[in-house]
Every structure is written in C-alpha cells, then in structure tokens.
Amino acid sequence: MGMTMSQKILAAHAGLDEVKAGQLIEAKLDLVLGNDITTPVAINVFEENGATSVFDNTKIALIMDHFTPNRDIKAATQVKQTREFADKYDIKNYRDVGQMGIEHALLPEMGLVGPGCLCIGADSHTCTYGALGAFSTGIGSTDMCAGMMSGKAWFKVPAAIKFNLVGKPQGYVSGKDVILHIIGKIGVDGALYKSMEFVGEGVKYLNIDDRLCIANMAIEAGAKNGIFPVDDITREYCDGRYQGTPVEYTADEDAVYDEEYTIDLSELRPTVAFPHLPENTRTVDEIGDTEVKIDQVVIGSCTNGRISDLRAAADVLKGKTVARGVRCIIIPGTQKIWQQAMHEGLFDIFIDAGAVVSTPTCGPCLGGHMGILAAGERAISTTNRNFVGRMGHVDSEVYLSSPAVAAASAVTGYITNPEKI
Numbered sequence: 001m002g003m004t005m006s007q008k009i010l011a012a013h014a015g016l017d018e019v020k021a022g023q024l025i026e027a028k029l030d031l032v033l034g035n036d037i038t039t040p041v042a043i044n045v046f047e048e049n050g051a052t053s054v055f056d057n058t059k060i061a062l063i064m065d066h067f068t069p070n071r072d073i074k075a076a077t078q079v080k081q082t083r084e085f086a087d088k089y090d091i092k093n094y095r096d097v098g099q100m101g102i103e104h105a106l107l108p109e110m111g112l113v114g115p116g117c118l119c120i121g122a123d124s125h126t127c128t129y130g131a132l133g134a135f136s137t138g139i140g141s142t143d144m145c146a147g148m149m150s151g152k153a154w155f156k157v158p159a160a161i162k163f164n165l166v167g168k169p170q171g172y173v174s175g176k177d178v179i180l181h182i183i184g185k186i187g188v189d190g191a192l193y194k195s196m197e198f199v200g201e202g203v204k205y206l207n208i209d210d211r212l213c214i215a216n217m218a219i220e221a222g223a224k225n226g227i228f229p230v231d232d233i234t235r236e237y238c239d240g241r242y243q244g245t246p247v248e249y250t251a252d253e254d255a256v257y258d259e260e261y262t263i264d265l266s267e268l269r270p271t272v273a274f275p276h277l278p279e280n281t282r283t284v285d286e287i288g289d290t291e292v293k294i295d296q297v298v299i300g301s302c303t304n305g306r307i308s309d310l311r312a313a314a315d316v317l318k319g320k321t322v323a324r325g326v327r328c329i330i331i332p333g334t335q336k337i338w339q340q341a342m343h344e345g346l347f348d349i350f351i352d353a354g355a356v357v358s359t360p361t362c363g364p365c366l367g368g369h370m371g372i373l374a375a376g377e378r379a380i381s382t383t384n385r386n387f388v389g390r391m392g393h394v395d396s397e398v399y400l401s402s403p404a405v406a407a408a409s410a411v412t413g414y415i416t417n418p419e420k421i
Contacts, residue, residue: 048162300331
C-alpha cells in the first residue's frame with residue numbers, strides 16, 4: 001500500500017519504512033514553535049518537570065506576536081517570562097519587537113521551515129508550512145514542552161483527502177478564495193484529523209503566498225495539516241533561504257485517500273465567509289451591493305499579511321478613499337514585508353486612502369488589540385476565523401475575505417465585489 005506526502009514525511013522522521021493511517025508513532029522534530037501566549041504555559045511545565053536543558057537551541061522558535069507590542073501588564077509579563085527562558089537556554093530564534101513578525105509569515109521568511117521538514121507549533125495555524133512541502137501541525141503547550149525537552153513528539157498518522165486543482169484562477173480570485181470555497185464545500189469538520197493534500201496542474205498558477213494562505217486555513221476544515229508538492233515555485237522560494245536540507249516527497253500512485261475532490265480554479269469567484277463559521281460562504285455575486293454594512297476592515301494576519309496581499313489591497317485602494325465611518329487597518333506580516341511595502345509606495349496609497357498601517361502583530365485577529373470590535377459592529381477581515389466574539393464583543397460580527405474584497409469594501413462601506421470598484 002502506497003503512502004501520501006504527509007505519511008512519507010512522518011515515516012522518515014520516525015525511522016520507519018512505511019506508516020499507515022491511524023498508526024501511533026514517535027518522530028524526531030526539525031522545529032518546535034511557540035508564541036507569547038502558548039510558550040509561558042510550556043515553560044511552566046518544563047520547570048515543573050525539572051528539565052535543565054533543551055534538545056537543540058537552534059531548532060526552537062519563540063515568536064512574540066499575538067499581543068506584541070504588549071497590550072497590557074499580563075501580556076508584558078508573559079513575554080518577560082519567555083524572554084528570560086530564551087536567554088537562559090540561548091534560544092537562537094527568539095524574536096521580539098523590532099525583529100518579530102506574525103509567526104507563520106516570519107518562519108518561512110527566515111528559512112526555518114522547508115521541504116520535507118517536520119514541525120510542531122503551539123498554535124493551530126502551524127499547518128501553514130505545508131505550502132513548502134513540510135509536515136507541520138499545531139499542538140498544545142504540553143506537547144511543545146515535550147518537544148523542547150526531547151526533540152520528539154507522538155503522532156497518530158492521519159488519513160488523507162486529495163484536492164485535485166485544475167484550471168487557472170481568473171480576475172481577483174486568490175488563494176483565500178480557493179480555501180474558502182473548499183471549506184464551504186466540505187465544512188469545518190470535513191477533513192477532521194486528516195491531511196489535506198493539494199495537487200494537480202492548477203497548483204502551478206498559485207504563488208507561494210497563495211499556497212501559504214491555503215495551507216494556513218486547513219485547520220479551519222478540521223485538518224491535521226495541509227500540504228503541497230514541491231515544484232519549481234517552491235524551490236525558487238526556498239533556494240538560499242531554507243536553513244535545513246530540503247527533501248522532496250511525492251505521494252505514491254497507489255496512495256490511499258478517504259476522499260478526492262476536483263476543484264476547477266477557473267470557475268471560482270471571490271468568496272466571503274459570513275458569521276460565525278468559515279464554512280458559511282457566499283460568492284460576491286450572491287451578496288447585494290448594500291446588504292452588509294461594515295464598520296471595520298482588517299487586511300493582514302498570518303493568512304493574508306504577505307507582500308502580494310498588500311499589493312492586491314493597494315491595487316484596489318489606489319486613488320480612492322475609505323468610506324466615512326469605516327476604520328481600515330493594514331497589518332504587514334513581518335518587518336521585511338513592512339519595509340518592502342513602504343519602499344514600493346504601498347503605504348502612501350493606504351494612508352492617502354485614509355487607512356492606518358500597523359506594526360506586524362496578530363492584533364485584532366484573535367481579539368488581541370489594535371482593532372477590537374464593540375457590540376453590534378461588523379468587520380470584514382482577511383484573517384482566518386470568524387467565530388462568535390473572535391474580534392471583540394460577542395455581539396460583533398466578522399466576515400472573512402481576500403485582501404481585494406476587503407479593500408473594495410473599505411471604499412464603499414459595504415461588502416463589495418472588487419470588480420465594481
């Protein structure tokens with residue numbers, strides 16, 4: 001019986017010739033990730049267990065991004081605890097204000113993840129790195145602690161779903177629209193504890209930013225991970241960047257999949273997820289011009305805070321003005337993206353339009369800071385979740401979209417098709 005891409009990576013790191021869905025294995029880790037919310041919990045467990053060393057100070061990444069720059073005393077205390085731990089054990093990849101970024105935008109940029117690596121992170125969107133042909137998945141803080149101590153983790157090998165992507169996206173359709181369409185099709189538990197494997201000739205029309213966005217939201221379908229095959233686009237991105245040794249895995253012809261779907265990218269339309277689940281999707285053609293009035297627009301996050309996302313937003317906003325009564329917040333994913341956007345003149349476009357540009361941070365995505373919603377307010381956001389109270393008050397609403405749709409909505413004050421701007 002053949003193996004999927006994910007199963008091959010897990011087998012290699014477990015030192016096994018093959019693995020099967022449902023099998024329990026112990027595998028060696030290439031990277032352990034934590035942030036300013038999850039790392040303090042892991043540190044507490046680390047100390048309670050009497051640990052005195054980490055397995056490899058170059059293979060742990062501690063990224064301060066959720067409430068950073070610190071929003072309050074509690075956030076500052078958590079970062080202080082993490083900073084002291086990083087200093088004590090000489091953690092090489094500790095990143096704080098001035099060097100930080102949103103973790104899932106920063107790690108690929110730094111070259112800490114790449115083809116064939118196995119990464120766990122105490123953050124559910126760690127599945128992002130599957131865009132580079134890696135097996136990466138979110139875990140809890142206790143597992144993070146075990147990973148820091150031993151360099152190993154237990155896994156139940158996931159079954160898989162194959163998504164055969166064909167055709168070429170048209171117009172304003174981006175990776176965000178692809179994954180929202182898929183989640184709308186299979187539901188938020190449609191890939192529960194499974195690997196979402198994206199293959200097919202349509203993959204070549206998705207740039208790295210599109211793929212990172214799609215893999216990032218695999219967890220929103222309940223998946224253990226999302227993964228793309230390594231191709232020339234991946235190699236170009238990782239060449240001279242990835243600090244490890246790239247290993248390319250392809251699924252066997254006789255690999256077993258629980259389900260298979262064919263997605264024609266040429267037929268997709270810009271898509272919006274209505275409250276309060278990512279599966280509650282509608283295309284822009286199904287939304288009336290003045291149906292959904294919005295108070296806030298957020299363009300950024302680990303899903304859509306990359307340079308192509310900011311360019312897409314700027315393309316729509318150029319020469320236009322944010323609607324009266326609408327707050328438009330732009331959050332570049334990393335310092336390098338921030339700087340690149342500035343040098344390209346994107347900041348001039350945003351500021352001239354009446355938007356504000358933030359330092360890199362998770363910010364309002366999880367109701368952190370830099371844009372919390374009051375009762376009754378609505379936001380359209382390029383983030384990944386729109387659960388009840390996700391961005392603030394439980395009586396607020398979050399609509400998920402691509403940067404182009406979000407920018408168009410900022411101009412009109414209503415959820416809007418960017419083709420009409």
